[in-house]
Amino acid sequence: MTDAEQPAAEPSLVAGAHDRRGVFEVGERIQLTDPKGRLHTITLEPGREFHTHRGFLRHDDLIGSHDGSVVTNTAGVEYLALRPLLSDYVMSMPRGAAVVYPKDSGQIVQMADIFPGATVVEAGVGSGALSMSLLRAIGEHGRLLSFERREDFADIARGNGRAFFGGDHPAWTVTVGDLVESLPAVAPPGTVDRVVLDMLAPWECLEAVSEALIPGGVLICYVATTTQLSRVAEGIRAHGGFTEPSAWESLVRGWHLEGLAVRPQHRMHGHTGFLITTRRLAPGVVPPERKRRPAKGAYGDTADVGSTEQDGSGPASTGIDGGPVVVPGSTASTDIPADAWTPEALGERVKSDKTIRRVRRSLAETSDDIG
Known part of the structure; x- marks a missing residue:
């Protein structure tokens, strides 16, 4: 039997494939676009209605329709109905922590070379936005081992993933706890292909990550500020078990397309975070x-640049003990106390516990409906 004669594989009923095709069904999330381009996301339920200040439309008019249909409400306003893409979903889903934007998730999947069947460790689950992109990349036969210190964030991430995939993804395991303490019990040394760290202080996990990664394995970190970027870069160099790190950020600017008025949009997705990658030796x-x-004075005004090399060609990034040079009284990121790295100190707007509890409760109710 040739490859062409092989029977087609059954689509997964757990990883969400069945929810991406066919007519709209009860319980699906549908994205409605009005004539002004505004988006509205609803969950289809028999007998329910979607109301605006300009009339309403019945869910029953959408149930059984094809993806890409147009439905008219009671005031004659037309809405385009589509299933939301993953990028649409993560930008509108309930949040506990800030989400990783699609532009960064795409970069992480590509630049970390996340492949089908890979074993990936993720620390800092947040609301689960990045987790869903990683699950899409590794498929059902890979493994995504996610770690989150906060149980409420872990529950929100699981709920968002369950709502998008239509159930618990078979490749996903979420562990509530500290990565450094929990990783050895979940992943034996040298068994992890890729590690993605989205956390305040990724440099604290370098030793545990180096033990878990296979030779040549990729570590990619997502950080919000230059102080974090500097600290993790110096930590990677000081560790000695990784290649020279590379760092970048991406900016996305949309374009206005209307007749001859083709120009950049006034608003854009600017800085969201920095990405830094390295590979295990x-x-x-x-x-x-x-x-x-390095530039003169890069490691402090009194540091002896080039003093670590006899010919003066090397960097002054390491001291006698192999660690980074620390100049008394400097403002280098390596001098900042560990307990100073907090979301508030880095400019993050932290949601209140009351808001987190409300989001967690709403997702729990959604999960019960799916089950």
Whole structure:
């Protein structure tokens, strides 16, 4: 039997494939676009209605319709009805913590080379936005081992994932606890292909991550500020078991398309976070010396640039004990106390406990309806 004659594989009933095709069914989330381009997301229920200040439309008029249909409300206003894409869903889903934007999730999946069947460790689940992109990339036969310190955030992430995929994804395990303490019990040394850290202080996890990663495995960190970026870069270099890190950010600017008025939009998705990647070296391998000299004073005004190399060609990034050079009284990120790295200190707007409880409760109710 040739490949062409092989019977088609049954679509997954757990990973959400059945919810991406066919007519609209009861319980599905549908995205309605009005004539002004405004988006409205509803969950289809028999007998219910979607009301605006300009009339209403019945859910029953949508149930059984095809994806991409147009429905008219009682005031004659037309709405385009589509299933939301993953990027649409993560921007409108209930949140506990801030979500990783689609532009960054796409970069993480591509630049970390997340492949089908991979074993991926994720720390800092938040609301589950990045988790869903990772699950899409690894498929049902991969493994996503997610770690979250806050149980309420973990519950919100599970609820969002369950609502999008239509059930619990078979490749996803969420552990409530600290990555450093919990990872050895979940992933034996040298068994993890990729690690994604979306947390305040990823440098604290470098030793645990290095033990879990396979040689050549990719570590990618998502951080919000330059102070975090500097600290994790120096931590990677000081560790000695990783390649030279690379860092970047992405900016997305939409365009206005209307007749001859083709121009950039006035608003854009600017800075959301920095990404920094590195790869695990083979056991016992020493990374090659850096030949590019840092700027004078990069490690403090009194640091002896080039003093770590006899010919003066190397960086002054390491001291006698192999750690980064610390200049007394400097404002380097390595001098900042560990307990100072808080969401508030980094400019994050933290939601109140009351708001988190409300989101968690609403998702629990949604999960009960799905079940």
